Amino acid sequence: MTPAPRVQIEEVTQRYGPVTALAAVSLEIADGELLTLLGPSGCGKTTLLRAVAGFIRPTTGRVLIGGVDMTRVPPHRRPVNMVFQRPTLFPHLDVAGNVAFGLRVAGVTGAEQTRRVTEALSLVRLDGYGDRRAHELSGGQMQRVALARALVNRPQVLLLDEPLSALDLKIRLEMEVELRRVHRETGATFVYVTHDQREALALSDRIAVFDEGRLVQVDTPHDIYRRPASPFAARFVGDANVIAADAAGGGVTVAGVRIPVAAGHEGPAWLVLRPEVVGVQPGPAGPLVGTVADVAFRGTGFTYRIDVAGLAEAVKAEVSGGTPIEVGQTVTLSVDPASCLLLPREE
Amino acid sequence: MRDVTARPRRVSLGPIALTLPAVVGLLLFFVAPFVTFAVYSFMTSGLFDVSQPFTTAAYETVLGSEVNRTLARNSFWTGLFAASATIAISLPIAFWLRYAAGRWQVPVLFLITGTLFASYLVRIYAWRTILGRRGVLNTGLESLGLIDNPLEFLLYSRFAVTIALVHIFLPYTVLVLYAAFGPIGSGLLEAAQDLGAGAVRRWTRVILPLVAAPAASAFVFVFVLSAADYVTPEFLGGSNGIMLGVRVKENFIATGDWPVGAALALAMLAAFVLLYALVTLALHLVGVRRVRFVT
Numbered sequence: 001m002t003p004a005p006r007v008q009i010e011e012v013t014q015r016y017g018p019v020t021a022l023a024a025v026s027l028e029i030a031d032g033e034l035l036t037l038l039g040p041s042g043c044g045k046t047t048l049l050r051a052v053a054g055f056i057r058p059t060t061g062r063v064l065i066g067g068v069d070m071t072r073v074p075p076h077r078r079p080v081n082m083v084f085q086r087p088t089l090f091p092h093l094d095v096a097g098n099v100a101f102g103l104r105v106a107g108v109t110g111a112e113q114t115r116r117v118t119e120a121l122s123l124v125r126l127d128g129y130g131d132r133r134a135h136e137l138s139g140g141q142m143q144r145v146a147l148a149r150a151l152v153n154r155p156q157v158l159l160l161d162e163p164l165s166a167l168d169l170k171i172r173l174e175m176e177v178e179l180r181r182v183h184r185e186t187g188a189t190f191v192y193v194t195h196d197q198r199e200a201l202a203l204s205d206r207i208a209v210f211d212e213g214r215l216v217q218v219d220t221p222h223d224i225y226r227r228p229a230s231p232f233a234a235r236f237v238g239d240a241n242v243i244a245a246d247a248a249g250g251g252v253t254v255a256g257v258r259i260p261v262a263a264g265h266e267g268p269a270w271l272v273l274r275p276e277v278v279g280v281q282p283g284p285a286g287p288l289v290g291t292v293a294d295v296a297f298r299g300t301g302f303t304y305r306i307d308v309a310g311l312a313e314a315v316k317a318e319v320s321g322g323t324p325i326e327v328g329q330t331v332t333l334s335v336d337p338a339s340c341l342l343l344p345r346e347e
Numbered sequence: 348m349r350d351v352t353a354r355p356r357r358v359s360l361g362p363i364a365l366t367l368p369a370v371v372g373l374l375l376f377f378v379a380p381f382v383t384f385a386v387y388s389f390m391t392s393g394l395f396d397v398s399q400p401f402t403t404a405a406y407e408t409v410l411g412s413e414v415n416r417t418l419a420r421n422s423f424w425t426g427l428f429a430a431s432a433t434i435a436i437s438l439p440i441a442f443w444l445r446y447a448a449g450r451w452q453v454p455v456l457f458l459i460t461g462t463l464f465a466s467y468l469v470r471i472y473a474w475r476t477i478l479g480r481r482g483v484l485n486t487g488l489e490s491l492g493l494i495d496n497p498l499e500f501l502l503y504s505r506f507a508v509t510i511a512l513v514h515i516f517l518p519y520t521v522l523v524l525y526a527a528f529g530p531i532g533s534g535l536l537e538a539a540q541d542l543g544a545g546a547v548r549r550w551t552r553v554i555l556p557l558v559a560a561p562a563a564s565a566f567v568f569v570f571v572l573s574a575a576d577y578v579t580p581e582f583l584g585g586s587n588g589i590m591l592g593v594r595v596k597e598n599f600i601a602t603g604d605w606p607v608g609a610a611l612a613l614a615m616l617a618a619f620v621l622l623y624a625l626v627t628l629a630l631h632l633v634g635v636r637r638v639r640f641v642t
Contacts, residue, residue: 053541055537055540074540074545075537075540075541076540076541076542076543076544076545077543077545080541081541081542082538082541084534084537084538086534087641088532088534088535088537088538089641090535090538090539090553091638091639091640091641092553092556092557092635092636092638101539101542101544101552102542102543104552105542105543105544105548105552106543133639134639134641135639135640135641142641146538149542150541150542153542153543
């Protein structure tokens, strides 16, 4: 028997006048998992997170935490804590005072408080930083204090609202490792919000993809990446090429070229091709030919955008190693049919 | 290009030239009169005149006077009530303006600072009209049937003086506190709420500690100006609303006893300096330090 979910979101809708920020979203978050709400700006992911935190009361629907209906409970009485996009450390308290804030409010004092604060600072690898002040810390350190400040209260759910987006790339990558470690060590339930699909793929046990207030797909990172359920998910996670095509008799015709894709699908379709499965050869060596519109060096290889006659959008291809092919050159594209994915298309 | 390390640097004239007018102004209009006052307080009185020998007689008169002690108490309590009431009223207003006013922020701020356009004297007169026996307040209460005879204590009393002083200083304190709330982002309050602090705790553990220093400054500001005021008590104080400032003025303009007036003024100054020291000490003891905000 599967254990009860830690968070249950039932048919939550949030409307602001004529704008619908969330449309009947239902989602279950398992105990101890790290679930990411992923999507572009304005898709509703932060709205949903704040509804779980209690800063927003949804227009309709329920939010249950630990099996208890918390929809009407104000934020300060919910067993959840949040790490915000900006650290928002209290400037009039030192690091230890910040971390102890929630404990003090809850009436935890003396030796117990000191012990837990030290424990929390250790968890985020900031031992000995207790008497520093916010303005003496770097961005990454501030977020780690914010993380300790939230976790010290042992919340049922830890909510993280794009906590790394204000940090430099290098610090962000280090923090990703820290976050995974903290999640492992505490075994707590994390709900993470980001628009960075790479971050989502790296951190999550499961990803919930949002598009304009609707929940589009919930799956493991691997499954969303390999088997996106919609053109939107395919484009957003993995930046795949999504090409309109027609499927007939065990194959698909794209730009006049037929690709034998075993899909069992007939009629209008979307052909989903991840950039790394598109092969690029210089010169006109095969049926699928195009012109290089853009080349970007990625360190490990190159990202090409290739214009193909008959296709509305340029095809994105990632090639590792090799020498760059210049803009304007003719190239031949090749695709392994096994790496192709077909999705139904509505006309 | 000159090698700056090879010879001693010349003192740059620019900054000195820019601050010189201010320093001269300060010396002429503040330091010089103050020193003159201090000297006067140690001289012998004549009629609208001072002379040698130097003596401490003026201070003895001032500090020994029973009337002065009563007036000092009056001034102290008026200052205390005015400052406390002003801060107590300004805090919620400034809070609302900063976090909840939305598009009402500008109009309300304009209204509040707009009262400053009216001269101080005009506002005092306005209170005379409102609080008088046939004033707006009394006639209003009578027509509502709440009282039979006009309330006498409203005007020419310490009550009237205090109300007028609060009204006069409120725009200043609202602005000061509104500015103090500026760097306290709403994110900070949300974080406190997330950590379990309800409205009361958010005030006691986050907001008040962060605005304590500016609020204390504003408090001292209003206290000193209120306690030392001599115009408001003269127009609205009647016989039991007189305060020390009036006496200083009397000594210089009416009685002509300059040393006593000066001694009284300096004694008041000493008291205010003591107050400022006490407030600073109190803040320090409570643990309020200067706060560095992080953007």
